[in-house]
Amino acid sequence: MNDLTICVLAYADDIALIADTPQNLQKLISLMHTWCNKWRFIINPSKSNIVHFRNPPKAQTGFKFTLGNTGVDLKVVESYKYLGVVLDQYLTFNNATQILGNAAGRALGGMINKYKSMREMGYSTYSKLFYAMVTPVMDYGSAVWGTKSFDNLDSVFNRAQRFFTGVHKFCPIDGFSGDMGWVSNRVRWKLDVLRLWNRLLGTDKNRLVYKVFRWDITCHNNDNKSNFAANVKQIMCEIKMKNAYKDLTIVNIENAQKSLMEKLESEWQSSVQKKVKLELYSAIKCNYGVEKYLLLNMDKYEKSLLSQLRYGILPIRIESGRFTNEKREERLCTLCDTNTVESVEHFLFECEAYDAQRLTFVSNAQCVIDDWENLTQTECLKSLFNVMPRALGRYVKDIFLYRRDKIYK
Numbered sequence: 001m002n003d004l005t006i007c008v009l010a011y012a013d014d015i016a017l018i019a020d021t022p023q024n025l026q027k028l029i030s031l032m033h034t035w036c037n038k039w040r041f042i043i044n045p046s047k048s049n050i051v052h053f054r055n056p057p058k059a060q061t062g063f064k065f066t067l068g069n070t071g072v073d074l075k076v077v078e079s080y081k082y083l084g085v086v087l088d089q090y091l092t093f094n095n096a097t098q099i100l101g102n103a104a105g106r107a108l109g110g111m112i113n114k115y116k117s118m119r120e121m122g123y124s125t126y127s128k129l130f131y132a133m134v135t136p137v138m139d140y141g142s143a144v145w146g147t148k149s150f151d152n153l154d155s156v157f158n159r160a161q162r163f164f165t166g167v168h169k170f171c172p173i174d175g176f177s178g179d180m181g182w183v184s185n186r187v188r189w190k191l192d193v194l195r196l197w198n199r200l201l202g203t204d205k206n207r208l209v210y211k212v213f214r215w216d217i218t219c220h221n222n223d224n225k226s227n228f229a230a231n232v233k234q235i236m237c238e239i240k241m242k243n244a245y246k247d248l249t250i251v252n253i254e255n256a257q258k259s260l261m262e263k264l265e266s267e268w269q270s271s272v273q274k275k276v277k278l279e280l281y282s283a284i285k286c287n288y289g290v291e292k293y294l295l296l297n298m299d300k301y302e303k304s305l306l307s308q309l310r311y312g313i314l315p316i317r318i319e320s321g322r323f324t325n326e327k328r329e330e331r332l333c334t335l336c337d338t339n340t341v342e343s344v345e346h347f348l349f350e351c352e353a354y355d356a357q358r359l360t361f362v363s364n365a366q367c368v369i370d371d372w373e374n375l376t377q378t379e380c381l382k383s384l385f386n387v388m389p390r391a392l393g394r395y396v397k398d399i400f401l402y403r404r405d406k407i408y409k
């Protein structure tokens, strides 16, 4: 690195030796072995491995590494866990995030058990637990690897949201994520990268980590290397703070989070509009942020029904007809003789099978919601979610169970 040769990194009881050729690495190992003999240290060969870092087409080294003159071989492996992060031979970090994903999945399992033993848990408690128990596991080292996307970590993130909203795994992600309003993985990881940038700027200039930091920036500026500096620059461009990269200044994390969330919101909005199942949802939901019905300590089943209704997956004919390959116009309501498609609107506001239940519900709504008579059905539904989500939940449960009894008995 410039005029500096770094061949050993020592941290607490950990030693990493670095060399540009296998022969040089063997020299370092022998040197270390001699030192260890002198001070009566014994190296554990099963915990000591060699990783050959390189770009994909290049073959792994065939060099035999030995521990001094003991005849003990050191294995060449594909990856090695260093300070808690798994470094693989191509530095893809796929291995690292696979392991983090498994650990985060277990942490989420533990959290869900807590939820079940408490029987009920509010949105803020659930969110707090998630950010305290699961994301610290999932985000470990994300400042280093966090500019890529990793499906296995997203699946843990989505599972946590699905569990709380009470929907199955084929539910459109944009639906529940918009209603939960959590800070997405991608945004959290980008913020972690910026936090590391800030921390490095404040590091003592004589420290190795600072020298590496500056060298990394030079590498990107001179040779356009896709490294940490490149990632930082890209994030700063995204949030229109490019000058912070050029001038080496600290980034205001709060403002960065605001910009990243605004960007997330606009991407979410355009994605929602493209999904057929979310047609109703896009008409009643405007902003990416926690939805009122999720903030109430509602009956779990009612909450789940409301979620399914919003995300277009409530199993009434319009949705269940999808699985039997019926055309949209064939998915007729079987509870009345009006030959109407059993859509959410028909189910909630029109079908005469539920007239009795609807009578009390609508007369309550008329008292609470202004101008009820002149609203469209979509506007009514939007107001119901805003003004009386609890009563809506009870009504939907009533008519949905009534429907089930009618059809299956």
Ligand SMILES: [Zn+2]
Binding pocket: 333, 334, 335, 336, 337, 338, 340, 346, 350, 351, 352, 353
């Ligand atoms: Zn009907």
